[in-house]
Amino acid sequence: MTDIIKLTAAEIAAKIASGELTAVEVTEAHLARIDAVDEKVHAFLHVDREGALAQARAVDEKRARGEKLGPLAGVPLALKDIFTTRGVPTTVGSKMLEGWIPPYDATLVKRLKAADVVILGKTNMDEFAMGSSTENSAYGPTGNPWDLTRIPGGSGGGSSAALAAYQAPLAIGTDTGGSIRQPAAVTGTVGVKPTYGAVSRYGMVAFSSSLDQGGPCARTVLDAALLHEAIAGHDPLDSTSADLPVPPVVEAARNGSVAGMRVGVVKQFRGEGYQAGVMQRFDESVELLKELGAEVVELDCPSFDLALSAYYLIAPSECSSNLARFDGLRYGLRAGDDGTRSAEDVTALTREAGFGPEVKRRIILGTYALSSGYYDAWFGSAQKVRTLITREFEKAFEQVDVIVSPTTPTTAFPIGERADDPMAMYLADLCTIPTNLAGNAAMSLPCGLAPEDGLPVGLQIIAPAMQDDRLYKVGAAVEAAFVEKWGHPLIEEAPSL
Amino acid sequence: MTVTELLSYEAALASFDPVMGLEVHVELGTKTKMFCGCSTELGAEPNAQTCPTCLGLPGALPVVNEIGVESAIKIGLALHCEIAEWCRFARKNYFYPDMPKNFQTSQYDEPIAFNGYLDVQLEDGEVFRVEIERAHMEEDTGKSTHIGGATGRIHGASHSLLDYNRAGIPLIEIVTKPIEGAGERAPEVAKAYVAELRELIRALGVSEARMDKGQMRCDVNLSLRPHGTKTFGTRSETKNVNSLRSVERAARFEIQRHAAVLESGGTIVQETRHFHEDDGSTTSGRIKDNAEDYRYFPEPDLVPIAPARAWVEELRQGLPELPRVRRNRLREEWGVSEQEMQSILNxxxxxxxxxxxxxxxxxxxxxxxxxxxxxxxxxxxxxxxxxxxxxxxxxxxxxxxxxxARSSRASSPAxxxxxxxxxxxx
Structure with a gap:
């Protein structure tokens, strides 16, 4: 039985389709794993045992009736608690929504259900997706399965930890500034931020609407591609979703190759603040790409140095407006309503009690940046930087097919180390943020362990908008080469829990 | 309540020129709301016509109603406006319990229609041109009912009931440029403008524009300046003046009130005012100094709107005869006087x-x-x-x-x- 949890999503789906395993067996194995380890890991905020088993039974019945099963039918998945799930609690990692039961499913959730994916439960995250460590969750931190005293990344640390702890072979994350890729990097898993607009945001609780993007998380590139294909595609309920065909990501993942490709290395993605072991593994990855037949091109993207500053104006500005609806009147927490207080006082008390310090910090920052008299200097300038970064990417992609970089400057840091130092925390997203600002696609996949601490290092691959398949083509080639070099997938070096 | 000091209308006009700005909100008669598929039918049970989007539930997103955009363009064209080749929605951020997201999806510096005019005919047949600043798209709020207070206002109420059926119904806000030079006829111009606009909206078939049902609501901004001066005085904004007669009375009252304040050496407070139908007076609402900050920014959940020129032209070709032109034609056909026609219109x-x-x-x-x-x-x-x-x-x-004979009437079936x-x- 223990072997079931080590299988990839593709393998599970194949075994269920062939009758070697039932979906219920697979689901039970993962639920048992969650029971066994989640007290230590704390990846989940809510486990939907009944719902998961019901979905699994439906898959088995479908097969019994001789119906054709989809490529992920019966495969369990851990869902970031930022997507609304009808009848299942959705907290977004905040006290503000404690106990809220959404009356509707996010489009992504509908697609997962339509694909017969079994949703095991909802995973921990930094409150409202604001953070890089999952320490900002109102429900306590998540441990990194490689070292439980360290952070699993954030904001989607619950999803990445669930994968690394074999609690699920698939997970969903959302990436506003790196919240899929940075957790993937520090847990030795694979995470993809698709092109902005590739995956519907309907039912994904908004942090920063122009940057937020849902995407697949898995332990292998192929699994991520299968999940990508299941969740992507135009949604009439999301005006910003792209009305274009989904790029052939699965085909790309099955045919990994970098031969003849031009791979860019950006000058700005190294220097002070980058851990030596991270750069060592990154440089080795670049060498590997050359060995595999890629041509490496050095790129200069000076405006990338401004990305972090621009991000911390745009994202807080949008969040200050997006989070205004949490006023205690209609849903979620209501504090101090003793019958004597005005609506405004109750709202103020609710927000005081319901939002954590990082969320408050960003709301205040964003409110300030949008204020009359400051708008042009702050929000306006940030938008100009965003345009510059987008143009620099466009220019870069005239010279190269993909860009590579370290995903995050350091390996997983100890829980508590940066909790009181927001600036240090923000630096974790240095390499991931430019992609969100430009709206193009990026992946993180494991490229080894840092020699100094033995913790996973992530390699980031960046592709032009709507060319998400390139990530998988390159990612699959790199993954295969590393597995051959190491003799096994990196995740197998994680300590058993 | 202190009695508001008023100067006689004649005395007010002897010293001052009124400058008006009229903001009219028109609820469009689309079948569904501006950003979701909920029905706009009036009279449903409270909150029966709501969904995650118009309730502002976490995660929900807006999608633009194409008929709403089409109606906005029609109104813009009928008001001789330019139609933007590219425009965006913006978020107007402020807190109000009947606004589910605590921001209103509206338009700010990129309205869909701008720079137009509407010629309005006064009772004696004189035509006055009212310049239009802009017409933009936005969404309506829900409705609060305050229980337990004396006046139905929130002050003194024990609790409030919120109905979001109206939240998200498409609105077009039509804003005039400052209306100058109307002099003593300013209240009459205000009334004629709103009447003409109402007819126009109905002729376009985009709304019934019933003021008594709140489908058309008018804010009267008014300031005075001494004769011969150019600088605008401080304005008051009388909100929700909801009949033609009230528009005229509100303008008239404010002219008299402003004049009394200014004549006695006082200064006008920039504020919103409530209009009272019973005695035609206005009372102070909320202070509206320039510190009010809506923190507008482009709505990231909606893509820009770029109406195809061919579509705009098609809509222009399909515009009906303008009400004033039609009225003059009918007046001649029916052989009635200007004044008779005016009473028919009223x-x-x-x-x-x-x-x-x-x-x-x-x-x-x-x-x-x-x-x-x-x-x-x-x-x-x-x-x-x-x-x-x-x-x-x-x-x-x-x-x-x-x-x-009389008897035949009695025998006809009920x-x-x-x-x-x-x-x-x-």
Whole structure:
């Protein structure tokens, strides 16, 4: 039985389709794993045992009736608690929504259900997706399965930890500034931020609407591609979703190759603040790409140095407006309503009690940046930087097919180390943020362990908008080469829990 | 409450020129809301016509109603506006319990229509051109009902009930440029403008524009400046003035109030004011200094709107005859004076008369019926002519039938009142 949890999503789906395993067996194995380890890991905020088993039974019945099963039918998945799930609690990692039961499913959730994916439960995250460590969750931190005293990344640390702890072979994350890729990097898993607009945001609780993007998380590139294909595609309920065909990501993942490709290395993605072991593994990855037949091109993207500053104006500005609806009147927490207080006082008390310090910090920052008299200097300038970064990417992609970089400057840091130092925390997203600002696609996949601490290092691959398949083509080639070099997938070096 | 000091209207005008700005909100008659598929039908149970989007539930997103955009363009074209080649929605951030997201999806510096005008005809036939600054799209708020307070206002209420059926209904806000040079006729111009706009909206078929139902709401901004000066004075904003007569009275009251304050050496406070139908007065609302900050920024959940020029031209070609032009044509056809035509207009009888004539009646008797017996009847019942249980076809039949004897009337079968849908379109 223990072997079931080590299988990839593709393998599970194949075994269920062939009758070697039932979906219920697979689901039970993962639920048992969650029971066994989640007290230590704390990846989940809510486990939907009944719902998961019901979905699994439906898959088995479908097969019994001789119906054709989809490529992920019966495969369990851990869902970031930022997507609304009808009848299942959705907290977004905040006290503000404690106990809220959404009356509707996010489009992504509908697609997962339509694909017969079994949703095991909802995973921990930094409150409202604001953070890089999952320490900002109102429900306590998540441990990194490689070292439980360290952070699993954030904001989607619950999803990445669930994968690394074999609690699920698939997970969903959302990436506003790196919240899929940075957790993937520090847990030795694979995470993809698709092109902005590739995956519907309907039912994904908004942090920063122009940057937020849902995407697949898995332990292998192929699994991520299968999940990508299941969740992507135009949604009439999301005006910003792209009305274009989904790029052939699965085909790309099955045919990994970098031969003849031009791979860019950006000058700005190294220097002070980058851990030596991270750069060592990154440089080795670049060498590997050359060995595999890629041509490496050095790129200069000076405006990338401004990305972090621009991000911390745009994202807080949008969040200050997006989070205004949490006023205690209609849903979620209501504090101090003793019958004597005005609506405004109750709202103020609710927000005081319901939002954590990082969320408050960003709301205040964003409110300030949008204020009359400051708008042009702050929000306006940030938008100009965003345009510059987008143009620099466009220019870069005239010279190269993909860009590579370290995903995050350091390996997983100890829980508590940066909790009181927001600036240090923000630096974790240095390499991931430019992609969100430009709206193009990026992946993180494991490229080894840092020699100094033995913790996973992530390699980031960046592709032009709507060319998400390139990530998988390159990612699959790199993954295969590393597995051959190491003799096994990196995740197998994680300590058993 | 202290009695507001007023200067006589004549004295006010002897010293000051009024400058007005009129902001009219029109609720569009689209079947569904501006950003979701919920019905806009009036009269449903509270909160029956809501969904995650118009309730502002976490995660929900807006999608633009194309008919809403089309209606906005039609209004813009009829007001001789330029239609933006590219425009965006913006978020207007402020807190209000009946606004589910605590921001209103509106337009800010990129309205869909701008720089137009509307010629309005005063009672004596003089035509006054009102310049239009902009017409933009936005969404309505829900409705709060305050329970336990004396005045129905939130102050003193024990609790409030919120109904979000109206939240998200498309609104077009039409803003004039400062209306200068109307002098003593300013209140009359204000009324004529709103009346003309109402007719125009109805002629376009984009809304019934019923002020009594809140489908059209007017804010009257007014300031005074001494004769011969150019700088605008401080303005007051009288909100939600909801009948033609009230628009005129509110403007008149504010002219007199401002003049009294200014004459006595006081300064006008920039504030919103409530209009009171009973005595035609206004009272202080909220102070609105320039510190009010809506923190507008482009709505990231919606893509920009770039109406194809061919579509705009198609809509332009399809515009109906403008009401003022049509009225002048009808006035000549019917052979009535300016003043008679004005009373027909004020009574809301133009369309019923046209429909009655189309149904076979002659102009004189159609007019006689709608402006006489039926107008009295509607007045007594407090309903509009259109709400009477009689159709233009009925009136045409009555007016072309000669009744031989009283008894035949008594023997005719009782008729159920007609429903709205059985009447000819207006």
């Amino acid at each position: 009574a809301g009888a133009v369309d019923p008369i046209v429909a009655t004539i189309e149904a076979g009646a002659d102009a004189a008797s159609a007019r006689k019926w709608w402006m006489g017996e039926l107008a009295r009847n509607a007045n007594e019942k407090g309903v509009s002519l259109e709400e009477l249980p009689i159709t233009p076809a009925d009136v045409a039949r009555v007016s072309t039938t000669s009744w031989p 008729r159920a009142p007609r429903t709205r849908s059985s009447r000819s379109a207006v």
